[in-house]
Amino acid sequence: MFVLAKVYLNTSILIRAINPRHPRHKKSLEFLKECCRKHICIISNVHGREKWRLETIKKIRALLKTLNVRKGEVNIPQLEEEAVKYIKKRGLSPKNVMDVMHLLAARSLGCKYIAAVDRFIRSHAKHFNLTYINYYTGRPS
Amino acid sequence: MISIREWRRLRDQAGILIYYKVEAVKRNPKLRKTAEEIYEQWRTGKISFKQALKELKKLAA
Numbered sequence: 540m541f542v543l544a545k546v547y548l549n550t551s552i553l554i555r556a557i558n559p560r561h562p563r564h565k566k567s568l569e570f571l572k573e574c575c576r577k578h579i580c581i582i583s584n585v586h587g588r589e590k591w592r593l594e595t596i597k598k599i600r601a602l603l604k605t606l607n608v609r610k611g612e613v614n615i616p617q618l619e620e621e622a623v624k625y626i627k628k629r630g631l632s633p634k635n636v637m638d639v640m641h642l643l644a645a646r647s648l649g650c651k652y653i654a655a656v657d658r659f660i661r662s663h664a665k666h667f668n669l670t671y672i673n674y675y676t677g678r679p680s
Numbered sequence: 681m682i683s684i685r686e687w688r689r690l691r692d693q694a695g696i697l698i699y700y701k702v703e704a705v706k707r708n709p710k711l712r713k714t715a716e717e718i719y720e721q722w723r724t725g726k727i728s729f730k731q732a733l734k735e736l737k738k739l740a741a
Contacts, residue, residue, distance in 0.1 A: 554687045561684065588698075590690045590723045595682045616705075616712075623702040633699035634692040 544578045544679040547645030548608060549655035550586060552673060557598040563656070563674065570674040574654060575606040578679060583611045583644040585618065589637065611648040618643050635659055642667045652679055693729045697722060697736055704739035711739050 548571070555567035574580060582603065591599070603610075622639035626632070631639075638659045645653045646667045653660060653669045664671040672678060701715040715736060722732035 550687065550691070551684075554682060554684060558681050558683070560681060588723070589694055590725075592682060598681075619698050619702050620706075623699055626699075633696045636695035636698045637691045638695070640698075 544652055545648070545650040546574055546578050546580045546652040546654050546672070546679070547641070547648065547650040547669070548580055548582050549641050549645075549653055549657065549660055550589060551655045551657040551660070553582075553586075553599055553602065554595075555656060557595070557602055566674040567656075570678065571602075571606055571654070574672075574678045575608060578652075580606060580608045580654075581611050581645075581648055581650060582608055583613050583641075583648060584615060585613060585637075585640045585644045588615065588640070611644070613644045613647050618647070639663070642669065645669055694723070697729070697732055700733065700736035700740045704736060707740060715739055 552567055552571065555561045555563050556571050558564055561567070571580075586599075618640050619636070621643055622636045623633075625639050625643075626635055638657065641655075642653065642660065642663060646669065651668075651670060652672050653664055653667075654672050655661070656673050661671045670679075697719050701719050704715045705712045718727070718732050718735045718739075721727045722729060
């Protein structure tokens with residue numbers, strides 16, 4: 540039986556896809572289009588906790604609508620607490636709290652994959668039972 | 681258009697502020713609303729990162 544994979548879209552790949560000046564813009568966009576056509580792609584309310592300019596919000600919203608991306612809701616205060624616990628336990632920088640929140644959100648929304656272009660996400664995804672994917676690794680089959 | 685560098689800078693700042701917000705709430709759960717307001721003020725551009733950090737550190741101390 541064919542089962543659709545649930546893919547969490549991290550901001551790092553979305554930002555590349557909306558910025559035509561980025562050298563990997565085309566690759567990011569093509570990857571996202573293919574991924575969202577063949578799988579269930581999700582973002583969460585953690586994305587809304589980031590600081591973006593109005594122009595960026597508009598572009599991201601338009602992109603997500605085009606790609607038919609779903610939005611999952613997670614408990615933000617609980618996630619923030621868990622993220623801080625995680626970085627303290629591993630002696631990581633507080634700068635990484637937002638990345639850990641995305642990893643926690645992906646896990647809590649039942650995703651198997653996290654699409655990102657980020658070293659931190661890549662090295663920590665396995666701790667959250669997530670597979671790191673992007674235009675270098677390819678999408679899930 | 682936002683650059684990757686700018687997005688990373690803002691993401692790192694968000695992480696630092698959330699860290700102190702959680703620390704402040706852990707110290708005193710009654711501070712949750714105040715800490716959240718400071719974070720939102722930074723997120724919506726009403727106050728600078730430096731100012732938000734200073735206020736959250738004070739709450740967490």
